[in-house]
Amino acid sequence: MTKTILIIGSGFSALAASCYLAQQGNHVTIYEKNDTIGGRARQFKKDGFTFDMGPSWYWMPDVFERFFHDFNKKTSDYYELIKLNPAYRVxxxxxxxxxxxxxxEAIKSTFEAIESGSAKKLENFINQAKxxxxxxxxxLVYRPGVSPLELITPQTTLKLNQFFSTVSRDxxxxxxxxxxxxxxxxxVLFLGAKPTKTPSFYNFMNYADFGLGTWHPKTxxxxxxxxxxxxAVELGVKIxxxxxxxxxxxxxKTAAGIIVNGNFVEADIVVSGADYHHTETLLDKTFRTYTEEYWNSRVFAPSxxxxxxxxxxxIENISHHALFFDVDFNQHAVDIYDNPKWPDAPLFYANFPSKTDETAAPSGMESAFFLIPLAPGIEDNETLREEYFEKIITRFEKLTQQEIKKNIIFKRSFCKNDFVEDYNAYKGNAYGMAxxxxxxxxLRPKLKSKKVKNLYFTGQLTVPGPxxxxxxxxxxxxxxxxxxxxxxxxxxITI
Structure with missing residues (x-):
């Protein structure tokens, strides 16, 4: 039975859902509030420079392959991948x-040169992670989060102790x-939580890193x-x-459609890939599953x-991806999760896509992306943004032994207020719920509304996560x- 399905948002989860739903024979239309698709993965261009505005790490290539395989396609049918070496520099x-x-093997050699005996320990650790x-x-992640019984398998029962230890402890x-x-x-920072609070089972992220490598789509x-x-368009999706x-x-008590730009659009089913909290504010209070108290009690990933x-x-002395851990790693985590405030000495991440992709910047120039993780919901203003840009660029120059401040043609900042404005992100979070x-x-918010029939959710605030x-x-x-x-x-169908 063909259904008319409307999808709110055009991030990765919404786009993926649209493909599967269209493949099933439904009439699917995506509605995106911004002028371009992609959600947090939008693109920004200026003066010959090109930037990914959000995700910049391509990990778990097997998941992408599995997605396209579901449509009898390959990733190579749609884009080209480059494996980065080095994957990143810290x-x-x-x-x-x-x-x-x-x-x-090369990573094991690196570890052994720093800590004697660590190569063998790393091999064992990564085998466990694999x-x-x-x-x-x-x-497990292909299960819909309907019942706790989904987590009980012969394999997970053997690893039960890993749900009660932490990544940091192990x-x-x-x-x-x-x-x-x-x-x-x-x-595990990609999961949006402190290593001291993340179950050790999640060390599978180390296999994603060291075992599968870091890739970069060509442009x-x-x-x-x-x-x-x-x-999606090939499958008949309208955007x-x-x-x-x-x-x-x-x-x-059934989703009947949405009001878009003042006009009612009828639907059999509504799916939201937008922020879950925001989506529920589009409903009358009586139809909301989760209260403000609930959302405020959740642990959110950083902004x-x-x-x-x-x-x-x-730029010299730098790799495509670079992490700057020259300050107290644990204190910055405290400033995000335990005592939310602007960190006195922030860790930061830098990404130079033009090191790999010559189209990312004009000839002889460099495109640079800097990121400081922050607590969601904190104050955000231009003065603070400028203060922190000065902090990290001064450290960047010192650590990489070069001047770049005088070579800046332009810069654009994006912070908590922009996440709220552009993505309706709860507390301006960048990565969803930890x-x-x-x-x-x-234990995450459900994919299916408990109070409204034919209303569904997808994305980083629901299953499986960020x-x-x-x-x-x-x-x-x-x-x-x-x-x-x-x-x-x-x-x-089976998942």
Missing amino acids: YFGVEDFISICDNL SNYDIAIKD IRKNFTNERLIQILEFP GMFDVVRGIEKL KTNAQIEKIVVKN SLLFFVGLNKK NTLLQTAF GVPPALISGKLVAALIHKSIRPKKDE
């Missing part, structure tokens, strides 16, 4: 950095060098957005931008202060739930 001081290579990856990413049992510890703790992450958009959603209309910078020269033990799987690969999976999960609700049992 700076701890002046001329003091560790480069992470593109293969585990085992967890095979359970989590190839199975890493510190094996390694003593603080620099190596920080490198191993870093990947940036927006290549992936364009690729999925092309697939409308500059479409402000003002209300989700409910009749007889971010971003800078998109154009430089009129090439994957802590009490916010995992069935990150681009989980967003693709979330789109598949919600499409499967919808398929199950509108098809006879004999036609149900």
Whole structure:
């Protein structure tokens, strides 16, 4: 039975959901409030420079391949990938950095040179991480978070103790060098939580890092957005931008459509890939599943202060991805999660896409992206933004032994207020809800509304969680739930 399905938002989860729903034979239309698609993965261009505005790490390539394979396609049908070597570089001081290579054997050698005996420990640690990856990413995350029983499998029962230890504790049992510890703790930051609060089962992120490597779509992450958009259009999806959603209309406790730019558009089913909290504000209070008290009690992943910078020269002593851990790693985490405030000495991340992609900047120039993780919901103003830009650029110049301030042609900042304005992000969060033990799987906000029939959700605030690969999976999960609700049992598809 063909249904008319309207999707709010055009981020990765919404785009993925649109493809699956159209493949099922439904009439699908995406409505995006901004003038371009992609959500947080939009693209920004200025004066010959090109920037990905959000996600810039391409990890878990198998998840992307699995997505396109569901449509008898390959990623190479839509974009080209480059494996980065080094994958990234971590700076701890002046001329003091560790480069992470593109293969585990080289990384083991790097570890061994720093801490005797750590190569073998790393091999064992990554083998464990791979085992967890095979359970989590190839199975568990493709379950819809309906029941706690989804987590109970022969494989997970053998790893039950890993849900009650933490990533930080397990890493510190094996390694003593603080620099190596920080490198191993870093990947779980993609899950939006402190390593000391993240179940050790999530060390599968270390396999995603060291085992599968860091990749870069040839001209940036927006290549992936364009690729999925092309697939969606091939499947018959319609996409409308500059479409402000003002209300989700409910009749007889059933989603009946949406009001877009003042006009009512009828639907059989409504799916929101927009911020979950914001989406519920589009409903009358009686139809909202989660209260303001609920949202305020959740642990949210950080917001971010971003800078998109154009430089009129090439930068030296730097890699495509660079992490700056020359200050107290733990104190910055405290300033995000425990005592939310602007950090006195922030860690930061820098990305120079023009190191890999010559189209990202004019000849002889460099495009630079800087990111400082911040607590969601804190004060945001231009004075603070400028103060922190000065802090990190001064440190960048010192750590990489070069001047760049005088070579800045332009810069654009993007912070908490912009996340609220552009994405309706709750408290201006950048990465959704953290994957802590009490916010995992069935303990996350549900894909299906409990109060409104035919209303569904997808994205980083629901199952399975934050990150681009989980967003693709979330789109598949919600499409499967919808398929199950509108098809006879004999036609149900498996995930």
